[in-house]
Structures are given as structure tokens and as C-alpha cells.
Amino acid sequence: MRDHLLARAAAEGPLPFEEFMRAALYGPEGFFAGGVLRSVRSGDFLTSPEVSPLFGETIAAFVRAEAARIGAGTPDVVDAGAGSGSLLRPLLDALGPAGRVWAVDVSPAARASLAERVPEAAVAPALDAVPGGLRGVVVANELLDNLPAALAVRTGEGWDEQRVAAVDGALALVEVPARPEVAAWADAHGGDVPPGGRVEVQLEAGAWVAAALSRLEAGALLVVDYGDTAEGLRPRRAEGTLRTYRAHHFGPDPLLEPGATDITMDVNFSAIAAVASEAGAEVSLHRQDDFLVSLGLDARLSELRHRELDLARSGDTMARLRLRSDLSDGQTLLHPRGLGDFRVLAARV
Numbered sequence: 001m002r003d004h005l006l007a008r009a010a011a012e013g014p015l016p017f018e019e020f021m022r023a024a025l026y027g028p029e030g031f032f033a034g035g036v037l038r039s040v041r042s043g044d045f046l047t048s049p050e051v052s053p054l055f056g057e058t059i060a061a062f063v064r065a066e067a068a069r070i071g072a073g074t075p076d077v078v079d080a081g082a083g084s085g086s087l088l089r090p091l092l093d094a095l096g097p098a099g100r101v102w103a104v105d106v107s108p109a110a111r112a113s114l115a116e117r118v119p120e121a122a123v124a125p126a127l128d129a130v131p132g133g134l135r136g137v138v139v140a141n142e143l144l145d146n147l148p149a150a151l152a153v154r155t156g157e158g159w160d161e162q163r164v165a166a167v168d169g170a171l172a173l174v175e176v177p178a179r180p181e182v183a184a185w186a187d188a189h190g191g192d193v194p195p196g197g198r199v200e201v202q203l204e205a206g207a208w209v210a211a212a213l214s215r216l217e218a219g220a221l222l223v224v225d226y227g228d229t230a231e232g233l234r235p236r237r238a239e240g241t242l243r244t245y246r247a248h249h250f251g252p253d254p255l256l257e258p259g260a261t262d263i264t265m266d267v268n269f270s271a272i273a274a275v276a277s278e279a280g281a282e283v284s285l286h287r288q289d290d291f292l293v294s295l296g297l298d299a300r301l302s303e304l305r306h307r308e309l310d311l312a313r314s315g316d317t318m319a320r321l322r323l324r325s326d327l328s329d330g331q332t333l334l335h336p337r338g339l340g341d342f343r344v345l346a347a348r349v
């Protein structure tokens with residue numbers, strides 16, 4: 001993969017960062033291409049639904065509320081970037097009768113897991129396969145942070161763009177004047193960036209949000225991810241938020257081992273909120289902890305605590321330990337400096 005990208009950059013000239021990211025993550029030897037399931041405990045990152053089935057169960061309450069709002073008896077459900085099925089399975093179990101169900105994931109390993117674990121879902125590699133006219137909810141947990149982005153760097157007067165070039169036999173970032181659409185996005189959504197500061201230009205995330213909303217006749221798009229508003233991301237702008245992950249740890253520089261690490265960034269929720277508003281949606285933004293508590297997760301955890309006390313009295317130690325572990329996993333979803341600090345954007349149409 002590295003050699004292929006070196007040859008490509010030498011032949012074509014410096015590659016826009018989104019082209020590099022697309023090849024590194026989604027190309028034939030990309031991070032998501034192989035037979036490895038990335039979003040599981042033994043994989044590269046641990047997501048909310050992998051931590052606890054209470055995540056999917058709680059999101060079912062959101063789907064029910066949306067179904068009631070739009071008058072859909074059996075709401076359609078789409079999980080985009082659905083991973084192993086750890087969100088969709090408990091969601092559908094808690095929801096009861098659903099309408100059409102889609103599980104979308106670019107990774108063949110994820111699609112194999114989804115076909116087995118969520119047999120009632122139509123499994124597809126991309127959102128393009130999902131038809132329009134949906135009445136229900138499209139959910140994307142930790143998808144948008146992976147969508148290819150350009151990199152803009154603040155200059156005195158405007159913006160340069162970092163591209164990936166072949167320099168002395170290695171991949172290196174070089175700066176060239178930014179393309180007009182990159183500069184325009186950075187002006188609109190980058191916020192107050194110091195000279196030399198870096199902004200990930202998330203044009204594809206915006207296009208994805210518009211495409212997802214266009215499939216909804218009525219209902220909501222729910223985007224859950226790490227990130228913040230443009231203002232909230234400001235303290236991180238000197239360095240930018242681009243990073244890699246591998247086996248649950250920060251990985252090396254994204255240019256060093258393309259294809260072997262996840263490449264990700266904080267989602268700029270101001271930018272995607274703007275796209276959703278422009279598409280006519282009513283947008284609200286929440287912290288994950290507040291959002292899940294508003295849907296009843298706190299009450300569910302109290303119920304588990306009471307059951308644990310009952311088990312303590314009855315002396316069933318194994319069942320009590322299992323419940324305690326479930327309880328602790330559920331509490332992890334609300335950790336204020338961990339998963340609870342994720343953002344949830346609801347865009348209702």
C-alpha cells in the first residue's frame with residue numbers, strides 16, 4: 001500500500017489528503033478492506049454498542065419516539081457503518097416490529113457478521129443501495145469520523161492545503177494553495193484558527209449527511225461520534241485532530257503505515273448541523289450522556305442495581321457478578337470524560 005501510494009504520488013503529483021485517506025482506508029488493501037472485523041473487543045476500537053447492548057436498547061427508545069411523532073406503526077431502521085451488528089441487534093430486539101431494516105457497512109468482514117447476527121436486515125456495502133421514502137430512523141455511530149477529509153492549514157491571508165507527496169522515497173505532507181472549495185469550507189466551519197493551525201475539511205461527511213437525509217420521507221438521522229462544535233474544537237486547532245488507531249491505542253503518523261491503521265478525526269458537528277439545516281431538517285445537538293439519560297438509560301441502570309441487590313440477598317453469586325459487569329458496562333456509556341462526552345446530532349424531517 002505504501003509503495004503503491006508512493007508510485008501514485010510520484011506519477012500524479014501530491015495527492016489531496018482525502019484521496020490518500022480513501023486509498024488507505026477503503027482501497028483494495030485498505031484498513032476496512034480485509035477480512036478483519038475492526039470494531040470488536042479484540043479489534044482496533046471499542047465503540048458504545050460493543051461496550052454494552054444497553055446502547056442499542058436505549059436508541060430503540062429514540063426510534064419508538066420518532067415512530068410516534070411521524071405516525072409510523074413499524075418504523076424503518078437503517079444502521080450505517082453497522083460494524084458487527086452490536087447496535088442493531090439489541091435495538092431491534094427492544095423495538096419490536098420494525099419496517100424495512102438495512103445494515104450498511106463497507107467492510108466485507110462486517111457484512112458477514114451482520115448477515116449472521118441480524119438476518120432480518122438487508123445488508124449493503126454503501127448507503128447508495130438504500131432506497132428513498134424511508135419512514136423511521138437512520139443511525140450512524142462512529143462512521144463520520146472515518147470519512148475522507150482534506151487538510152487545510154491557516155496562513156496569514158487564507159488557507160494552504162496539505163497534500164501527500166513522494167519526498168526522498170517516503171510519503172510526506174507538503175503545502176500548496178488550498179482549492180477554492182477547501183478554503184471556503186475552512187472559512188465557514190474552521191472557526192478561529194491560529195496561523196499554522198490545521199482544520200480537517202469534512203466535505204464528504206457533509207455530503208453523506210445530505211445523502212442520508214434525502215432517503216428519509218419522515219423521521220430522523222442520528223449521528224453519534226467524537227467531536228464537537230467548531231467552537232468546542234478550537235483549543236485543538238493548533239495541531240488539528242487527525243490521528244490513527246490500532247489495537248485500541250493511538251497509532252503512528254497516518255503516512256507511515258497506510259492500510260494498517262485506522263485514520264480518524266473529530267467530527268465538526270457545526271458543519272454537519274449546517275448541512276442538515278440546509279436540507280430542511282430540525283437539528284438538535286446533545287452530549288451522549290445527556291441524550292441516553294433522556295431516553296431512560298439512568299432508570300434502566302437503577303433497575304439493574306435493584307436486581308443486583310436482590311441477587312446479593314438470594315446468594316446467587318455468579319448471576320450477581322454477571323449483572324454487576326453489565327451494570328458497569330452500561331455506566332461506561334455515560335462516563336463524562338469518555339463515551340458520555342461523545343456528541344449526538346438528531347436531524348428530524
Ligand SMILES: C[S@@+](CC[C@H](N)C(=O)[O-])C[C@H]1O[C@@H](n2cnc3c(N)ncnc32)[C@H](O)[C@@H]1O
Binds near residue numbers: 038047080087125146
Ligand atoms: C468505528 S466502526 C463503528 C461500527 C459500529 N457502528 C459500532 O458502533 O460498533 C466504523 C464502521 O464503519 C464502517 N465504515 C467506514 N466507512 C464506511 C463507509 N464509507 N460506508 C459504510 N461503512 C463504513 C467500517 O467498516 C466500520 O465497521
